[in-house]
Amino acid sequence: MSLEPRPGILDIKPYKPGAADAPGISNPVKLSSNENPMGCSPLARSAFESSSRNLNLYPDGGAVRLRAAIGEANGLDPDRIVCGTGSDELLQLLGRAYLEPGDKVVQSQYGFLVYRLVAMQSGAEFVSADETDYTANVDAILKAAGENARIVFLANPNNPTGTYISHSEVRRLREGLPASTMLVVDEAYAEYVDEPDYETAFDLANEYDNVVVTRTFSKIHGLAALRLGWAYADKSIIDVLNRVRGPFNVNLPAIEAGIAAIRDTDFQKRSAEHNRQGLAFMRQQLGGMGLDVTPGVGNFVLVHFPETKGKTAMDADAFLTARGLIVRPVAAYGMPNALRITIGLDRDNRKVVDALSEFVAA
Numbered sequence: 001m002s003l004e005p006r007p008g009i010l011d012i013k014p015y016k017p018g019a020a021d022a023p024g025i026s027n028p029v030k031l032s033s034n035e036n037p038m039g040c041s042p043l044a045r046s047a048f049e050s051s052s053r054n055l056n057l058y059p060d061g062g063a064v065r066l067r068a069a070i071g072e073a074n075g076l077d078p079d080r081i082v083c084g085t086g087s088d089e090l091l092q093l094l095g096r097a098y099l100e101p102g103d104k105v106v107q108s109q110y111g112f113l114v115y116r117l118v119a120m121q122s123g124a125e126f127v128s129a130d131e132t133d134y135t136a137n138v139d140a141i142l143k144a145a146g147e148n149a150r151i152v153f154l155a156n157p158n159n160p161t162g163t164y165i166s167h168s169e170v171r172r173l174r175e176g177l178p179a180s181t182m183l184v185v186d187e188a189y190a191e192y193v194d195e196p197d198y199e200t201a202f203d204l205a206n207e208y209d210n211v212v213v214t215r216t217f218s219k220i221h222g223l224a225a226l227r228l229g230w231a232y233a234d235k236s237i238i239d240v241l242n243r244v245r246g247p248f249n250v251n252l253p254a255i256e257a258g259i260a261a262i263r264d265t266d267f268q269k270r271s272a273e274h275n276r277q278g279l280a281f282m283r284q285q286l287g288g289m290g291l292d293v294t295p296g297v298g299n300f301v302l303v304h305f306p307e308t309k310g311k312t313a314m315d316a317d318a319f320l321t322a323r324g325l326i327v328r329p330v331a332a333y334g335m336p337n338a339l340r341i342t343i344g345l346d347r348d349n350r351k352v353v354d355a356l357s358e359f360v361a362a
């Protein structure tokens, strides 16, 4: 190799997305990437299709109409919103703009893998704070962060555990961190949650100039293919992100579909309701067969398996794959004995339940 990248880059393990095929099976059911089983809003699809007439045009680099629509839907000032190529890009950009080699980045033990990649890309030091019952522990995060963390990442609810912390706990976290520490609250699954003590952190981003909230169109809006996300924060942070993002980072079809999707509250409600029922069904059925299911609130379940030979998570994964059911092993998250299973259509949830009950009984 005649060219070496910056130190640390070759230590990064590239992010491995959920599998999409089951060998030898033509129409497998993909429950490995927390995609929306209902598809997307029909209004978003038709906006996407209409946009195909304008593929020769550059998109609006400021995504003005999209930010206005997001602002209107959420009661937020569009000037405090920046859109990205998935919320993933915005997390990357925060790292690019705010992290220097040696800086400390903190996350919760089973936090989303992308945070680690963001830290490593900048040569930052990455510290994990132990969880309690697969749930972020604010005291542990504060202790790990100390006085000198540069960024604390919190997914709320978290992927792959599905657990959340209450709004008062998120507030306590912000209050306990020094002003020089940025708190990033990744709310990719916020729209699915209806627990009374859960709330978005938008209000904290209003009160504090060092809080960033990220949202995505990939989950409840069912537009993962278009790569669209957004961040809400103080104008000073939005200004920084606008300087480091690509000038046309969000493409034209994504903008048009995104505007239609954020306005289609009916589709969002139907998706959330479908998920609420599917999640309850999966938790009840899998729990009923003696599997340990972490009580999550996202669009997936985290299921734990014993270490008994023939009954492990890897065995269950192979058993499901052989039946065309693709789920997500989470060994890369430090959970070799668990599988993450996205809530699918009713018939697919039923297939998973039937297959796992056969697996457990065998």
Ligand SMILES: *Cc1c(COP(=O)(O)O)cnc(C)c1O
Pocket (backbone or CB within 6 Å): 034, 085, 086, 087, 088, 089, 112, 155, 158, 159, 186, 188, 215, 216, 217, 218, 219, 224, 227, 228, 229
């Ligand atoms: C799915 C997911 C996202 C969304 O990523 P996009 O880049 O917007 O598709 C962000 N954070 C978490 C924790 C997720 O699970």
